[in-house]
Amino acid sequence: MQVPLLDLKAQYKSIKTEIDQALQTVLNETAFAGGPFVARFEEAFAAFCECRHAVGVGSGTDALWMALIAAGVGPGHEVITVPDTFIATAEAITFCGAQPVFVDVEESTCNMDPNKLEEAITERTKAIIPVHLFGQPANMDPIMEIARRHGLIVIEDACQAHGALYKGKKAGSIGDAGCFSFYPGKNLGAYGEAGAVVTNDDSLAEKMRMFRDHGQARKYEHSMIGWNARMDGIQGAVLSVKLNHLEEWNNARRRHAGLYGELLRNIEQIVLPTEADYARHIYHIYAIRVKDRDKLISRLAEHQIFCGIHYPVPLHRQKAYESLAVPAGSLPVAEQCASEFVSLPMYPELKEEQIEHVYETIKSLML
């Protein structure tokens, strides 16, 4: 039995009629760059996130970058984030001319440790980017409390957390802005590149709408220097169809995580992901932790079970960020987690037999 890490074809098959029809409509209307299909999706996604605004952009990376620019982050500023994330979180900071500052994560969630946050704040700190890693929100209440006390902006990296909840509130709706990626493999994935920023701040939304379209509110009237970071019409149409299925898909992921947990908890060499009391985890990634992961991953691949690693090297240990000179061992929890993560196959269409097969195979390899 083959078990891929994810299966986008299975999902397309399940919604083919709706998608094909939506794509045909965009082709008939030739509304390809921005336009009505993007606007319709923005409205639906803002409502889904329980926010006043959603601004569709070209990618999750664009979303983070634009949110920071609109919030006034620039040269001379520091932005605090975590090292266990995709590099885009830090790139967005760097491409504003600011400097990323990394704080360590909590052992239980592998998300930003609020207890480490305050000591990282300096007079240059302008913003904080908590990342909702794997689909579980960071502990936002203490993060927001510290941010407000120091007058800092909070931009949530919710690129893996479409529909996740923190104390009943939607991920992305808690900080000053929330950034989403619709990269094809995300829980809400486009058929190409796309992203969005959600916010309740009218002036932030207005700036981002201008910025993504060359700083113009009306054609060729450029009141600020912007960029081209528009979302495609095709992506808007695809995402509008898929948004209607997101809750059912997230619930399927949660059921799969429940079954994985029930089975794998018998294997003592494995640290299972846990759901914090405050959270509804939507399991974009189901990451277990094991000591000898490379051996496990290659032996599972021999059995046609394909795993991933999100992410093998924490950002402060990447060559791209060697100029920050953050030494190995200085963010010990993040480094430990990164060296042990193994992402097991996880997608809504995964079958119970496949999960049982993954468990039986791991058991035969480890016990």
Ligand SMILES: *Cc1c(COP(=O)(O)O)cnc(C)c1O
């Ligand atoms: C996917 C992702 C991004 C970047 O999104 P893109 O759409 O690929 O640009 C940023 N942060 C995190 C945590 C992500 O998972």
